[in-house]
Amino acid sequence: MGEVIHATFGTEREWKQTRDKTVDGLLTIGTLFGDDEELMRAKADCVYHILRQIVEGIPTVQITTRLPENLSEEQLAILTESIRQAALKGIEVAMTHSVQVLMSSIYDLCTSKLKDARY
Numbered sequence: 001m002g003e004v005i006h007a008t009f010g011t012e013r014e015w016k017q018t019r020d021k022t023v024d025g026l027l028t029i030g031t032l033f034g035d036d037e038e039l040m041r042a043k044a045d046c047v048y049h050i051l052r053q054i055v056e057g058i059p060t061v062q063i064t065t066r067l068p069e070n071l072s073e074e075q076l077a078i079l080t081e082s083i084r085q086a087a088l089k090g091i092e093v094a095m096t097h098s099v100q101v102l103m104s105s106i107y108d109l110c111t112s113k114l115k116d117a118r119y
Contacts, residue, residue, distance in 0.1 A: 025107075067079060
């Protein structure tokens with residue numbers, strides 16, 4: 001008894017896994033290029049915080065549009081929900097794209113070597 005157990009649930013567990021994978025990946029690739037472990041850990045932490053800001057810092061979206069006046073309450077509710085879902089899907093697509101672009105270049109950004117020397 002008296003033993004403290006730390007457990008992470010839901011979203012926080014996913015964020016911890018993301019952080020761990022980022023650290024492991026950057027340490028692995030950094031080792032190949034001879035980069036300092038402490039520096040790579042700091043860069044991984046920075047990447048983690050950027051990703052978290054991208055995902056959690058999405059500003060609220062407000063859509064203002066003129067809807068047809070001859071709709072029933074049910075039709076108005078369906079149309080309003082469809083517009084809301086379309087906006088959310090657009091945000092999801094844009095965020096996913098942003099994260100994928102960032103992560104596809106993360107090793108180039110965070111290590112001392114670029115995979116393509118033409119930059």
